[in-house]
Amino acid sequence: MYTLNRNALINLLIIKSNFMSWSILMNSILTVHSKCRVGFYPRSNLKRFPVPDDKVDWSTEYKQYNPPNYTFPGLHGKPYADPEIGDPNFEPLWNSIDGNISRVSYNGPYQIVNGFPLNPLGRTGICGRGVLGRWGPNHAADPIISRWKRLDNGNMAVGVNNKPILQFIAIKRGDTGEWAIPGGMVDPGEKVSETAIREFKEEALNSLSLADKIQWEKEIDEFFSEGEVIYQGYVDDCRNTDNSWIETIAYNFHDESGLTVGLLKLHAGDDAVGVRWVDITPDLKLYASHTEIVSSVLKLRIKN
Ligand code: RP5
Numbered sequence: 275m276y277t278l279n280r281n282a283l284i285n286l287l288i289i290k291s292n293f294m295s296w297s298i299l300m301n302s303i304l305t306v307h308s309k310c311r312v313g314f315y316p317r318s319n320l321k322r323f324p325v326p327d328d329k330v331d332w333s334t335e336y337k338q339y340n341p342p343n344y345t346f347p348g349l350h351g352k353p354y355a356d357p358e359i360g361d362p363n364f365e366p367l368w369n370s371i372d373g374n375i376s377r378v379s380y381n382g383p384y385q386i387v388n389g390f391p392l393n394p395l396g397r398t399g400i401c402g403r404g405v406l407g408r409w410g411p412n413h414a415a416d417p418i419i420s421r422w423k424r425l426d427n428g429n430m431a432v433g434v435n436n437k438p439i440l441q442f443i444a445i446k447r448g449d450t451g452e453w454a455i456p457g458g459m460v461d462p463g464e465k466v467s468e469t470a471i472r473e474f475k476e477e478a479l480n481s482l483s484l485a486d487k488i489q490w491e492k493e494i495d496e497f498f499s500e501g502e503v504i505y506q507g508y509v510d511d512c513r514n515t516d517n518s519w520i521e522t523i524a525y526n527f528h529d530e531s532g533l534t535v536g537l538l539k540l541h542a543g544d545d546a547v548g549v550r551w552v553d554i555t556p557d558l559k560l561y562a563s564h565t566e567i568v569s570s571v572l573k574l575r576i577k578n
Contacts, residue, residue: 306395309511318344323400325397329397339397349407374462377411384410390516392517400516401517410517411519413523414521415469418526422441423553437576438576440575442552442554443549445549447561458473458476496534500527501527509521509522512562526571526574
């Protein structure tokens, strides 16, 4: 159950001021992570140390636990990346707003052990920073653009139990090849809501012709003035480690009439283009925790 601590409350107030309308935050979807506990770590040949379900929690003793340590060498000196822990010039303010970087977790205060932040969801089988830029929380934003599926004659399409079918704009990720929300990482000093809109434009509008892009830019800015926070919290991302993890705020921007962004022609069904309208169905499988996040939009829009 999501507990509304002081940090979460501050974040809520910030979010509320960004949009004209908003909904009650969804309870944190995740109580345990699994996708960041299996197989090889991305962009490495390191296999994660096995972490059985009953040994995920840090409070459970796991004497044999000996995870490999990995920090992607390419992070060194990158403007979006922290220096190494132990570097005398690096004095991060954990659990705080640190200059223009938020090191606050939506899951509440996280522990610091021997100078290293600990993943709030528990062990992942790998320590270090992996390929993530920040130690501790790495903040992302996810825009879920939705519309009702319509037939060629404009009538709403219906699915199981005669219910309307909700669709959202998905992109195909270049790293894992999985379909996902077109989200991205928050730049230092950037408002999370602005990241969501920027990422949508960068990732989903790229397939449009220049003329269409110019026309849509205007429409989209108006459409994006109203959004609803659908989820705020941890993401079960395969890049997470014991000391670095991704958290997100997901916003739903819904085109009820289908007459604005809902008209975007995204080469539906064409996987090669990498962006399309996708039906939100019970068998939908997406990257990281995106299935759960997108499903919560369905719960919000289809009441019963
Ligand atoms: C996910 O990774 C987040 O939910 C967001 O969609 C995405 C951000 O990472 P990049 O796409 O920028 O790599 O965990």
